[in-house]
Amino acid sequence: MPDSVNAQASAVPVLTIDGPSGAGKGTISRLVAARLGWHYLDSGALYRGVGVAAGWAGLDLADPGALIRCAFDAHIGFEEDAAGELRVIVNGVDATDELRTETAGAAASAIAAVPEVRAALRERQRAFRRPPGLVADGRDMGTVIFPDALHKVFLTASPEERADRRYKQLKDKGVSVTLDDLLREILARDARDANRAVAPLRPAEDAVCIDTTGLGIDAVVERVLAVVSAARA
Numbered sequence: 001m002p003d004s005v006n007a008q009a010s011a012v013p014v015l016t017i018d019g020p021s022g023a024g025k026g027t028i029s030r031l032v033a034a035r036l037g038w039h040y041l042d043s044g045a046l047y048r049g050v051g052v053a054a055g056w057a058g059l060d061l062a063d064p065g066a067l068i069r070c071a072f073d074a075h076i077g078f079e080e081d082a083a084g085e086l087r088v089i090v091n092g093v094d095a096t097d098e099l100r101t102e103t104a105g106a107a108a109s110a111i112a113a114v115p116e117v118r119a120a121l122r123e124r125q126r127a128f129r130r131p132p133g134l135v136a137d138g139r140d141m142g143t144v145i146f147p148d149a150l151h152k153v154f155l156t157a158s159p160e161e162r163a164d165r166r167y168k169q170l171k172d173k174g175v176s177v178t179l180d181d182l183l184r185e186i187l188a189r190d191a192r193d194a195n196r197a198v199a200p201l202r203p204a205e206d207a208v209c210i211d212t213t214g215l216g217i218d219a220v221v222e223r224v225l226a227v228v229s230a231a232r233a
């Protein structure tokens with residue numbers, strides 16, 4: 001990217017929202033982006049998209065070379081449907097529902113530990129930084145992808161509350177799961193995401209940490225908006 005384009009992009013404000021699974025990143029990011037009138041990046045959907053594309057191609061999740069090629073080749077696009085819901089299109093196929101399964105989450109977490117896969121997705125994520133601003137949701141938004149972001153939030157909640165939220169979310173969608181299995185999967189994914197060598201899940205040093213245990217969605221949105229306002233003041 002030429003320096004002038006880089007300079008223009010870095011003038012665009014970014015709010016990063018990182019945290020573990022079920023902390024509410026997607027929900028809060030979408031609502032905050034709508035309130036600010038900013039764009040939204042669901043970086044997890046890119047990792048999930050590569051995982052799903054790898055699954056469709058019958059690739060071995062333990063074969064880094066195949067996964068790296070898949071990360072470079074996979075076409076992952078975002079479209080809004082008539083109801084305003086974000087749909088994720090993988091290699092021309094609407095994969096939104098498949099992407100949200102815990103199987104896709106676990107596959108994403110496995111491939112996300114491959115450094116070259118992360119590198120393949122780096123510039124694609126940075127390209128979402130467009131005026132008037134960007135809310136970026138993920139694991140390494142504040143630490144690696146947008147380290148110069150003006151506003152950084154790290155959302156957490158107890159593992160039990162996160163598993164309970166996910167349980168309700170999946171039950172509403174008619175997916176049959178048990179709370180115990182979900183808690184186990186969430187703890188396994190937390191451990192893998194936090195302990196990997198590259199871009200491990202951790203708060204940026206300049207992030208504001210918000211523990212959302214026992215807090216409703218509206219209260220969290222207001223707290224995050226307060227972080228943005230405080231930095232602007």
Ligand SMILES: Nc1ncnc2c1ncn2[C@@H]1O[C@H](COP(=O)(O)OP(=O)(O)O)[C@@H](O)[C@H]1O
Pocket residue numbers: 019020021022023024025026027028165166168169212215216217220
């Ligand atoms: N503060 C909150 N209180 C209660 N439920 C929440 C809260 N934040 C999110 N949720 C619900 O929890 C579920 C998981 O949230 P999601 O945004 O998908 O989390 P993440 O993107 O961090 O995995 C969703 O059903 C969402 O509506």
Ligand SMILES: Nc1ccn([C@@H]2O[C@H](COP(=O)(O)OP(=O)(O)O)[C@@H](O)[C@H]2O)c(=O)n1
Pocket residue numbers: 019020021022023025026043044045047048105108109110112137138139140141189193
């Ligand atoms: N910026 C990101 C986003 C996701 N990921 C990986 O992708 C997986 C799925 O991310 P996600 O944000 O869609 O998952 P949830 O938090 O919604 O469960 C995570 O468990 C991470 O391993 C990542 O490594 N870096």
